[in-house]
Amino acid sequence: AYLADDFEVTGPDGGGGEEPGPVIPAAPAGLTAGATTTSSVALSWNAVSGATGYKVYRDGVQATTSTGTSATVTGLTADTAYQFSVSATNAAGESVKSAAVSARTAKNGTGPVTTVPKHAVTGYWQNFNNGATVQTLADVPDAYDIIAVSFADATANAGEITFTLDSAGLGGYTDEQFRADLAAKQADGKSVIISVGGEKGAVAVNDSASAQRFADSTYALMEEYGFDGVDIDLENGLNSTYMTEALTKLHEKAGDGLVLTMAPQTIDMQSPENEYFKTALATKDFLTVVNMQYYNSGSMLGCDGQVYAQGTVDFLTALACIQLENGLDASQVGIGVPASPKAAGGGYVEPSVVNDALDCLTRGTGCGSFKPEKTYPALRGAMTWSTNWDADTGNAWSNVVGPHVDDLP
Incomplete structure (x- = not known):
C-alpha cells in the first residue's frame, strides 16, 4: 500500500503543475531586400509566432533591432555587396538566424531605386x-x-x-x-x-x-x-x-x-x-x-x-x-x-x-x-x-x- 505523502499528482489531470514558459521562437522566413540607397538597404520578413523582437545581422554582425517585420540597415558603403540575416527573440532567447539574402547598395550618383509611375x-x-x-x-x-x-x-x-x-x-x-x-x-x-x-x-x-x-x-x-x-x-x-x-x-x-x-x-x-x-x-x-x-x-x-x-x-x-x-x-x-x-x-x-x-x-x-x-x-x-x-x-x-x-x- 502507498501512503498519500509518498507521491504527488501533477499535470493537467492533477492540477499540480506549472504553466509552461515561453519557448525560443523559430527562425524567421521570407527575408527579402527591398529599396536601396548608396548607404542603406531596406529589409522585410515574415512574422514569427511568439517572437517579441528581431535582430538584424549584416555580414554576421548585429546591425540593428526591430519590433516589427521590417528594418532599414544604414551606414553602408556605396556600390558594396552585403549579406543580411535576421533572428527572432523573446524572453526565452534568440532563434537561429534566417537564411541570408544578399543586396548591393546603389552607386554614387545613381539615386534611389524607386520610380514614379506615369500617372x-x-x-x-x-x-x-x-x-x-x-x-x-x-x-x-x-x-x-x-x-x-x-x-x-x-x-x-x-x-x-x-x-x-x-x-x-x-x-x-x-x-x-x-x-x-x-x-x-x-x-x-x-x-x-x-x-x-x-x-x-x-x-x-x-x-x-x-x-x-x-x-x-x-x-x-x-x-x-x-x-x-x-x-x-x-x-x-x-x-x-x-x-x-x-x-x-x-x-x-x-x-x-x-x-x-x-x-x-x-x-x-x-x-x-x-x-x-x-x-x-x-x-x-x-x-x-x-x-x-x-x-x-x-x-x-x-x-x-x-x-x-x-x-x-x-x-x-x-x-x-x-x-x-x-x-x-x-x-x-x-x-x-x-x-x-x-x-x-x-x-x-x-x-x-x-x-x-x-x-x-x-x-x-x-x-x-x-x-x-x-x-x-x-x-x-x-x-x-x-x-x-x-x-x-x-x-x-x-x-x-x-x-x-x-x-x-
Missing part, C-alpha cells in the same frame, strides 16, 4: 497633429504613389535643413518604426520624400553658400532616412537663381533617381517670369512634378486671360493650362487640392470635380466653360493636402481620385 497621386503626410487623423506612414493608403513627409526643419545655418519625428504628437510613433515603414512603402514601389517649407516654413536659400548647405543637408537626410527626394513647398518666396543652384547640386549628388516635386501657390505660377515658375523651368531636366496649390487663393487668371473663381473645374483646368503652355512638360504638371473642406481656408472641390478636371485636360471631356485647345494625355496626376485630412473623411478623396488617376490615358 501619380501625391499626398502630404503630417509630422504633427493639427486635428486631422494622426497616422503612421504605414497607415497611408496604397492609392498614394508619392508621399511627402511634412516638414523638414530649418536650422540656424541659412539653407540647412534637418528632420525630427514628432513622436509625442503622433501618439508615440518611434523613429525606428518610421524608418521601417518608410522602407516598406518603398518596397511597395512608393516614393517617400521630405517636404521643405509649408505655411510656417522659413528655409532661406539666397546665396551660393546657403545653396550648398541646402543640397548637402537634404542629401544627408536622404542618406540617413532613405528619402527618395525633396518637395519644395516654400510659401514665403524663393530666389530662383540660388534655389536652382541648390537643386542642381542635389541632383548631381543623388543622380537621376531623385524625385523632385514642387507645390507653389497659384500666384507663383501665373507667369513664367515668377521666381517659382523660373525655378521649375530651370530644373525641368530632372523635375518630377509641380503640384500647384489650387486653393487658398481667391480668383485667378487662366491661360485665356479670363478670371476664374477657385473651387470650380474651370479654375483647375484654366490655371493648369498656364503651366502646360509655358514650358513644362505635361508629365510635370499635377493638380493640387485639399482633401476636405477642413484642410484649407478655401478652394475645396469634390473629388468628382478633380476627376472632371483630369478628364478635361487629358481627354477633352468633363470640361466646364473653359476647354483647352488640345489635350495633354501625359498629365502627371493629382495631389492633396493631406493624407491625414483624407483619412479624416474615411479616405473619401483617395478612394475616388486614386483609381481615376491610374486609369488616365
Whole structure:
C-alpha cells in the first residue's frame, strides 16, 4: 500500500503543475531586400509566432533591432555587396538566424531605386497633429504613389535643413518604426520624400553658400532616412537663381533617381517670369512634378486671360493650362487640392470635380466653360493636402481620385 505523502499528482489531470514558459521562437522566413540607397538597404520578413523582437545581422554582425517585420540597415558603403540575416527573440532567447539574402547598395550618383509611375497621386503626410487623423506612414493608403513627409526643419545655418519625428504628437510613433515603414512603402514601389517649407516654413536659400548647405543637408537626410527626394513647398518666396543652384547640386549628388516635386501657390505660377515658375523651368531636366496649390487663393487668371473663381473645374483646368503652355512638360504638371473642406481656408472641390478636371485636360471631356485647345494625355496626376485630412473623411478623396488617376490615358 502507498501512503498519500509518498507521491504527488501533477499535470493537467492533477492540477499540480506549472504553466509552461515561453519557448525560443523559430527562425524567421521570407527575408527579402527591398529599396536601396548608396548607404542603406531596406529589409522585410515574415512574422514569427511568439517572437517579441528581431535582430538584424549584416555580414554576421548585429546591425540593428526591430519590433516589427521590417528594418532599414544604414551606414553602408556605396556600390558594396552585403549579406543580411535576421533572428527572432523573446524572453526565452534568440532563434537561429534566417537564411541570408544578399543586396548591393546603389552607386554614387545613381539615386534611389524607386520610380514614379506615369500617372501619380501625391499626398502630404503630417509630422504633427493639427486635428486631422494622426497616422503612421504605414497607415497611408496604397492609392498614394508619392508621399511627402511634412516638414523638414530649418536650422540656424541659412539653407540647412534637418528632420525630427514628432513622436509625442503622433501618439508615440518611434523613429525606428518610421524608418521601417518608410522602407516598406518603398518596397511597395512608393516614393517617400521630405517636404521643405509649408505655411510656417522659413528655409532661406539666397546665396551660393546657403545653396550648398541646402543640397548637402537634404542629401544627408536622404542618406540617413532613405528619402527618395525633396518637395519644395516654400510659401514665403524663393530666389530662383540660388534655389536652382541648390537643386542642381542635389541632383548631381543623388543622380537621376531623385524625385523632385514642387507645390507653389497659384500666384507663383501665373507667369513664367515668377521666381517659382523660373525655378521649375530651370530644373525641368530632372523635375518630377509641380503640384500647384489650387486653393487658398481667391480668383485667378487662366491661360485665356479670363478670371476664374477657385473651387470650380474651370479654375483647375484654366490655371493648369498656364503651366502646360509655358514650358513644362505635361508629365510635370499635377493638380493640387485639399482633401476636405477642413484642410484649407478655401478652394475645396469634390473629388468628382478633380476627376472632371483630369478628364478635361487629358481627354477633352468633363470640361466646364473653359476647354483647352488640345489635350495633354501625359498629365502627371493629382495631389492633396493631406493624407491625414483624407483619412479624416474615411479616405473619401483617395478612394475616388486614386483609381481615376491610374486609369488616365
